[in-house]
Amino acid sequence: MATIKTGLSPTLSITTENLGGPGPIAFDDTQVETSLSAKHNEIIDYIRLRLGGQIVDVELDSEHYNLAIKQALLKYRQRAQNSQEESWAFLDLLPNVQEYILPREIITVRSVHRRGIGSVTGTTASQFEPFASGYLNTYMLVAGRVGGLVNYELFTQYQELAMKMFGGFIDFIWNPATRKLTLIRKIPENGINYFRLESLTASGTAVGSVITMRTTTAMNVEVGDPLTIANCKIAGWNGNYSVQTVNPETRTITALAVNPLGSTEVVTFDLSSVRLSASVTDVPAETVLLRTYNYKPDVMLLNDHLIFPWVQEYAYSFAKRIVGEARSKFGTIAGPQGGTTLNGDALKTEAQAEMEKLEEELKTYVDGSTPITWVIG
Numbered sequence: 001m002a003t004i005k006t007g008l009s010p011t012l013s014i015t016t017e018n019l020g021g022p023g024p025i026a027f028d029d030t031q032v033e034t035s036l037s038a039k040h041n042e043i044i045d046y047i048r049l050r051l052g053g054q055i056v057d058v059e060l061d062s063e064h065y066n067l068a069i070k071q072a073l074l075k076y077r078q079r080a081q082n083s084q085e086e087s088w089a090f091l092d093l094l095p096n097v098q099e100y101i102l103p104r105e106i107i108t109v110r111s112v113h114r115r116g117i118g119s120v121t122g123t124t125a126s127q128f129e130p131f132a133s134g135y136l137n138t139y140m141l142v143a144g145r146v147g148g149l150v151n152y153e154l155f156t157q158y159q160e161l162a163m164k165m166f167g168g169f170i171d172f173i174w175n176p177a178t179r180k181l182t183l184i185r186k187i188p189e190n191g192i193n194y195f196r197l198e199s200l201t202a203s204g205t206a207v208g209s210v211i212t213m214r215t216t217t218a219m220n221v222e223v224g225d226p227l228t229i230a231n232c233k234i235a236g237w238n239g240n241y242s243v244q245t246v247n248p249e250t251r252t253i254t255a256l257a258v259n260p261l262g263s264t265e266v267v268t269f270d271l272s273s274v275r276l277s278a279s280v281t282d283v284p285a286e287t288v289l290l291r292t293y294n295y296k297p298d299v300m301l302l303n304d305h306l307i308f309p310w311v312q313e314y315a316y317s318f319a320k321r322i323v324g325e326a327r328s329k330f331g332t333i334a335g336p337q338g339g340t341t342l343n344g345d346a347l348k349t350e351a352q353a354e355m356e357k358l359e360e361e362l363k364t365y366v367d368g369s370t371p372i373t374w375v376i377g
Contacts, residue, residue: 039302043069043312047319064322065315072314073298079362082296082307082369089290093187100181102292109181110291112170114163170288187285195219195276200229200237200266202257209257209264211241213276219253221246221278227255230275235262237274306368310358317354324348 044065051058077083084107091100091112102109163169171184195215203210213227221227227241241255266274301307328344365371 036299036302039299039308040066040069043302043315046312047316050316051320051323059323059326060319064319068315068319068322069311071318072311073301075314075359076301076307076311076362076367077295079359080307080367080369082304082367083301084293085296087292087294089292091181091288091290093183093286093288097187098183098185100183102179102181103294104179105294105297106179107293107295108176109172109174110293112172112183113289113291114168114170115287115289181290195278197271197274197276198251200232200271200274202261202264205236205257205261205264207257207260209261210244211255211257213253213255215251215253215276218248218251219246219278221253225278227253228275228277230277232266232274234266236260237262237266243278304368306366310361310367314355314358317351317358320347320354321351324351 044062047065047068048058048060051060089102089106167185173182173184174180175182195213195217197213198216199212199214201212203212221243223243223246225243227243229238229241232238236257236259239258241258243253243255245252245254247253302311324344324347326344327342328348330342330344333340333342361367362369
């Protein structure tokens with residue numbers, strides 16, 4: 001299983017190892033209007049002053065303010081369609097790897113698209129670029145004649161049928177909890193180097209014996225790279241190995257035996273059928289395009305003029321509820337003339353009513369979310 005390591009770049013794009021370049025989830029404009037920390041501070045000041053800060057003592061620490069903002073964003077992502085966006089991501093498929101862990105920002109994967117129309121992809125596959133072909137067909141080949149668009153439509157239908165019949169679509173399973181994408185397909189071994197052997201010997205037959213492989217051509221492997229010996233007729237030689245030493249001058253590689261060997265040498269007659277291969281895992285077998293839905297980053301939500309007021313009000317109500325919980329533990333504080341009565345229960349009641357009202361407002365799309373359309377079926 002391949003894990004795609006992710007992180008945010010200075011321009012707030014997701015950087016990845018296998019999604020290609022700066023990543024698919026990025027802002028259209030890298031010049032963010034206001035930084036995330038500045039928007040957080042703006043909400044904190046709003047909460048503190050509305051609760052009477054600088055007039056009375058507000059019993060909140062920075063952790064409470066940050067918790068209120070975090071809970072407001074969590075509630076908004078749970079209830080509002082505008083917290084998500086559709087995007088496209090390139091994924092490099094590795095040989096014989098079917099499971100991939102995608103970034104946590106991705107909510108769901110809708111489809112997986114390939115470049116070719118069949119099981120073979122790359123520069124030798126049947127490639128088809130619809131926009132270039134449409135322009136060529138409409139404006140150059142049959143310009144001024146009837147039937148140009150009809151031919152184009154027939155060709156696209158032919159392509160879709162060919163993809164359905166010959167593996168142009170990849171079925172998959174998406175687990176939203178673990179972010180694991182499982183492709184229902186064995187990825188071909190395109191990133192493999194094969195070597196022809198001149199000799200294959202071992203220092204002994206026990207496990208751990210030194211195996212020496214001499215090849216007919218130069219090798220581009222390094223110490224620690226994986227090797228595979230296959231199709232050997234003598235028992236014990238087939239298996240996966242790790243390169244111990246490499247000598248480019250003599251074209252020899254050594255590895256340690258992982259199984260008891262049937263002999264200390266593979267003779268010329270049996271050597272002709274032996275296949276020695278080295279995996280090149282950093283060379284993708286194929287690049288596919290994922291149609292995904294992902295969460296918008298926090299800074300994008302807080303810079304939206306429709307979303308920010310809602311988040312700000314919900315964070316204020318949540319913080320008010322925290323203060324109410326603290327003050328309700330003591331009904332009064334002892335002091336002159338009977339002491340002081342605290343308003344903890346009143347704050348909790350007000351906060352609960354405000355949060356329920358804000359959640360109801362999301363149903364009327366005050367945040368700019370797209371209303372629900374017709375549902376058939």
